[in-house]
Amino acid sequence: MNRRWLISRLIPVGLIATTVALTGCTTTQHSRSQTTTDAADDVAMNQELTVFRSPSCTCCSQWVAYMEAAGFQVRDNVTEDITAIKDQYGVPANLASCHTTVVNGYVVEGHVPAEDVQRLLVEEPVIVGIAVPGMPIGSPGMESGNYVEPYTVFSFTNSGEVTVFAEHL
Numbered sequence: 001m002n003r004r005w006l007i008s009r010l011i012p013v014g015l016i017a018t019t020v021a022l023t024g025c026t027t028t029q030h031s032r033s034q035t036t037t038d039a040a041d042d043v044a045m046n047q048e049l050t051v052f053r054s055p056s057c058t059c060c061s062q063w064v065a066y067m068e069a070a071g072f073q074v075r076d077n078v079t080e081d082i083t084a085i086k087d088q089y090g091v092p093a094n095l096a097s098c099h100t101t102v103v104n105g106y107v108v109e110g111h112v113p114a115e116d117v118q119r120l121l122v123e124e125p126v127i128v129g130i131a132v133p134g135m136p137i138g139s140p141g142m143e144s145g146n147y148v149e150p151y152t153v154f155s156f157t158n159s160g161e162v163t164v165f166a167e168h169l
Helices: 003-010 013-023 034-045 058-069 082-088 114-123
Strands: 048-053 073-078 100-103 106-109 129-131 151-156 162-168
Touching: 048 058, 048 082, 058 073, 058 114, 082 100, 106 114, 114 129, 114 162
Parallel strands: 048 073, 106 129
Antiparallel strands: 048 100, 100 106, 129 151, 151 162
C-alpha cells in the first residue's frame, strides 16, 4: 500500500487541528538565548538548501530569496514534476505545499520561516522534516501587505506521526 496514500487517509489536516485544540497545545516556539540564536545563525551560514520548485511559481522564488537573505546558501532546482519530488522525499499529501526543500537530511516543505529551519538544524530531532501545508498568506514568500493569517509548522516522521513544531500567530 502506498505510504503517502495511507498517511493522507489516517491524518487529515482537520484531525491535526482538532488534536492541537484538544491537547491545548497552542505553540511550541521557544524563547531562545543569545547563544542558541548565534548557533542558529552559524548553522544557516554553513548549510545549503536544495529547493525543488515549479518554473511558474513566483512565491517559491520569493521564498528562495527570503532564505538567502537569512544567510542560507540555496541550490534552486526547477522541475516540471514536483509531485515526484514530494513522493521521493516522503512528504505526506496532507502537508504538501508548492515547493520541497532538502537540507542536512531533512525535508522542509513549503513556506517555513528561516527561524524554524534554523531550529530544526540546531536541535536535530528524529523526524523526516517540517512542513507548512498549503500557502498561508503572510508566510515567507506569501507576503501580502500587513495581513498575516495564523499558520502552523508541523513535523512529520516516517511512521506517520505529525506534531506541531511551531505556530505563527
